[in-house]
Amino acid sequence: MNRQELTEQIFLKGSYLCVGLDTDPQKLPPHLQSDPDAVYNFNRAIIDATKDHCVAYKINTAFYEAMGAAGWEIMQRTAEYIPATHFKIADAKRGDIGNTSSQYARAFFETMNFDAITVAPYMGEDSIRPFLEYENKWTILLGLTSNAGAKDFELQNISDGRENKKLYETVMEKSASWGTTENLMFVIGATRADQFQQVRTISPNHFFLVPGIGAQGGSLSDISSAALIEDCGILVNASRAVIYASSGADFAEMAGSMVSGYQKEMKIFLSLKKPSS
């Protein structure tokens, strides 16, 4: 899915919401516990209930890997079930030497048909480039994350002898030349809305994937007013707040209500930015 197609979906639905499928088998509603295909059926019900109000789904690979090969099979079937109208993100945080990153790119862009994968920047350009080589696929590079550990390295000062920049700023500036605004996005943590202005100065035109409304604590209003650009430019993710909105038999219905609520807010924020066409 290219940027124009993604943007069209966003304005069509009035939503830049991404639903995170971080499905933990231990947190399924009681009535599903005896279902031999419980995780897949849970995901399917969540997708059915939310697809009209969101534009993307993000599958967190860790939760599926914890189930072993069977979990990978559920991940594959879930990815296949996501409608072609929706942007499919593998939240995998991969990254290795080029030879190995090529295999990860193959896994998520060919063996599975994801539109995007999250990637960690530590190993530098040649660890990222194999992902960027795919046409109409996206690399979502970690910029500034929402967790406490961001202070350990991401927020440290990098000195080039002339000026100091934060590591995450260096990552965003340097990697911008490896890809384009058509194939590279950044993960920008939502609990730091005060820093969104600064991040938009560094990357005025890149899409940001913003985790962290709901369980991780960010405010949709703060994020949107700081980071929205003319063609939207952000995907805001909610995982636990949506998929565990209810722990009962009405989990899908409640998930639907949650995303409908987010979508209503988003539609308003978007209307303030919509190109006057």
Place this chain on the structure above:
Amino acid sequence: MNRQELTEQIFLKGSYLCVGLDTDPQKLPPHLQSDPDAVYNFNRAIIDATKDHCVAYKINTAFYEAMGAAGWEIMQRTAEYIPATHFKIADAKRGDIGNTSSQYARAFFETMNFDAITVAPYMGEDSIRPFLEYENKWTILLGLTSNAGAKDFELQNISDGRENKKLYETVMEKSASWGTTENLMFVIGATRADQFQQVRTISPNHFFLVPGIGAQGGSLSDISSAALIEDCGILVNASRAVIYASSGADFAEMAGSMVSGYQKEMKIFLSLKKPSS
């Protein structure tokens, strides 16, 4: 496997060699191409032919993920086939917010019984800690890697206002307090033997996982003279140089010869360091 058990195996075998199972289905010998279980049977033959001369195996998850769920199943069976006497590393380069890293730790330490996993440091302490919480399991954190991209971030100067350090030095120093020399190792790239002295100054007692002899170009002699400590303190990995030593029916035999050659060298280097007990 704890440090003492690992060290005992090293001195018993006179080897600190790790064999990397980066098995690419497209590079299998022609006579295996028609085998429906070719990758697993290739791995098994490699393990049988090399186990007397190495102390560890490293499974590169990317190559298995490229095969989808079927690849994960081959990875699991390969991990089970590795003898209990050998240190089992998942070369996975994972790392995410704590809640997610806990799931990765579960995947590799519980669902599969790996002794160690490689982890990327970018997201800081809370992304690493879930791995360190497992008893007798090891977290192998990326320090300085052997690829060209190391210059992009790892080798950049971090400034704390008083002094400049490279990012990888900051990673090693800071993370040393999160774990111990009994549960934390570092990946240190072998094409930079000139920097091993400096790295040993930062971490005099940690084990290093050293990728890059063979295909990535490091010298075993340089690495060993700079990084060996009294209880060894290094695992040196060879992947492609071993598993693709021959592209014919004699692939396992040739892999065995390669590792036997490495082991003979290693035995000499070790004898110079062996504690006088």
